[in-house]
Amino acid sequence: MRTILVTGFESFGKDSVNPTVKMVEELPDEYAGYSIRKLILPVSFERAPEEAMDALRGLKPSAVVSFGLAGGRKGITVERIAVNCKDARMADNDGAEPEDEPVRADGPAAYFSTLPIKKIVAALEEERLEASVSNSAGTFVCNCLMYSLLDSIAAEGRPVPCGFVHVPYLDSMGHPEAPSMDEESVRRAGETVIRTVAQYLSER
């Protein structure tokens, strides 16, 4: 059976909840003929790409969709590009705090998402979920994971659609001055992204 690999992130810093954990875990195990394989990654510049690339090699999925939290943003943001840069204002969960380092020393400056990002935004809006394309996944672990996966897939030469989607704070996370979204909307956003990717795969 063909597989879609979906990743979320463990909690980080002082936020004891990362909304992508529950969102990823509540996705169906099978969708439109695809097995949905779920992986929750540590917020670690080193271990997140390692564990994801292990799964990539083991599962040989038809597509990879990673989710992460972008506290402070409004709505769901579908990332366009990952850049070859690790630049942290704070330590990751292993205490690493790289400053202006490359993700891969001799890697290209960036990789574009190979997911259908505009279709995903349109599908989210169709579901009355606020969504937009983002031109930067930052320079922290989320971008590092996205770059590493796209770099691995490029090296492999197999055309596996792969990309990253950021979700905002949940209402329940206690950030009253920042934009947030209710849990049910985040759950529906996850489903909508996976549905759109599955359709895209079946139309290729």
Place this chain on the structure above:
Amino acid sequence: MRTILVTGFESFGKDSVNPTVKMVEELPDEYAGYSIRKLILPVSFERAPEEAMDALRGLKPSAVVSFGLAGGRKGITVERIAVNCKDARMADNDGAEPEDEPVRADGPAAYFSTLPIKKIVAALEEERLEASVSNSAGTFVCNCLMYSLLDSIAAEGRPVPCGFVHVPYLDSMGHPEAPSMDEESVRRAGETVIRTVAQYLSER
């Protein structure tokens, strides 16, 4: 000895740290002839105003300065006005989640800060700290406290300068996609606000 009452907030929601706790606690105990009295309040629509108003009555301070966290904002924001509205997207630390309720049922729609807000912003910028006037303290506990204190002081008839200052996330709080400030800058911001208020009092 004359007194300035300074309040901060306990942590809230999933953030196990509120930067105003340390910032308030590290303020000097005496400054320019004023005793600095420090109070850390619960993030509770009911108890925060109660405890602050108790201190107001007990200490009869010359000024009241409250600090709170506004995660997602950039720089220090000095609030201009508090509104007679409690409208929460999330429960406070007591589980209360009021929707479109007044802070005081028959109270006026709003109170302006009686601190020298433009002077405070100028003093922060002089210290190379990013700062601006904010026209909304939101509709959560921060605004509720600010309204309640200004309402109490208005009822009392004693002209006690009183207002609210929001600080952003600390770098160390783990919100890589949101603006944040380092701890030392937040500490200096607190000192600068109190110094400006003390000068203002002495010039009146």
Place this chain on the structure above:
Amino acid sequence: MRTILVTGFESFGKDSVNPTVKMVEELPDEYAGYSIRKLILPVSFERAPEEAMDALRGLKPSAVVSFGLAGGRKGITVERIAVNCKDARMADNDGAEPEDEPVRADGPAAYFSTLPIKKIVAALEEERLEASVSNSAGTFVCNCLMYSLLDSIAAEGRPVPCGFVHVPYLDSMGHPEAPSMDEESVRRAGETVIRTVAQYLSER
């Protein structure tokens, strides 16, 4: 026939287009038994309130809805409150640039919108238009108009629902780094607001 007074704003500063002009002008002349009376106001602290209050006295409308441009904001923002403050970073179209002045010298600190703001946001979202409640209409001419109208209506004693709605830049206005909305969505937003207000009036 009963009347709803709807106001927009002329262009201001360097933007030679204000999206509220076309949006207001394209509203139907009659809706659900209400005559829709349209007024385009100058971006002037003095003349905007004067002209609007003249219309208020002449037309004796059942409701007043004002629209203005809030460049830089994302989506439609329905204002909750107007404050008794004029504080301009730039001159209005008459060259006036008040700093920390009251709208009315002995007026209350603020007035809450008397439109059904949450219903309006829900109706906009139902139409798949991005919308939220805003807690600040700023301290420029938009807020000044909103305050003045609510103050007039309060003085008159007639319970006329009145409030303010901000629209974002149009895509065509040429602000590629700022959020914007297409013209057709802004047109539909205007209609949706008026439809919601008309329903609200008929249910009272």
Place this chain on the structure above:
Amino acid sequence: MRTILVTGFESFGKDSVNPTVKMVEELPDEYAGYSIRKLILPVSFERAPEEAMDALRGLKPSAVVSFGLAGGRKGITVERIAVNCKDARMADNDGAEPEDEPVRADGPAAYFSTLPIKKIVAALEEERLEASVSNSAGTFVCNCLMYSLLDSIAAEGRPVPCGFVHVPYLDSMGHPEAPSMDEESVRRAGETVIRTVAQYLSER
């Protein structure tokens, strides 16, 4: 005499002023042993890179610094990276409105700025000007110019530091709801950037 090429942009869309015109024109003609050559470019996906690359070939400058307007942003933003993507929500001044097209069909996904971006931010903050690194120059003409110049320089093989700096609205541009900066601060920002680049060149 060695040369630094500095570019600004003509006005665009409805904004009849682009703050980078005056800022660039008011730069000194000579600074620290460098001739400062100034070029104001059209907001055109086609002509801006063409004219800039002509100047690059003709002048053989030691460094290239481009400035553009990013209305809606707060403070000066120094761009980290340019991406191989033209994706416009609005037509440029020639009526072109590319959607998801590459800047150069077979070009790499992105180029990093080769200016000392962190040094520039530090120098601006030293001058009490709000500044930060930006991870996205967008997908409009500014990014297209930055990509094209870095791509040309890479092809040429001469190590010419090159990058892009965005400035916010001027206060006088009439966007009361968006962040803005006064003209004198923008002028000082331009000088500070050029001074930092000249120092960087002389230390290499």
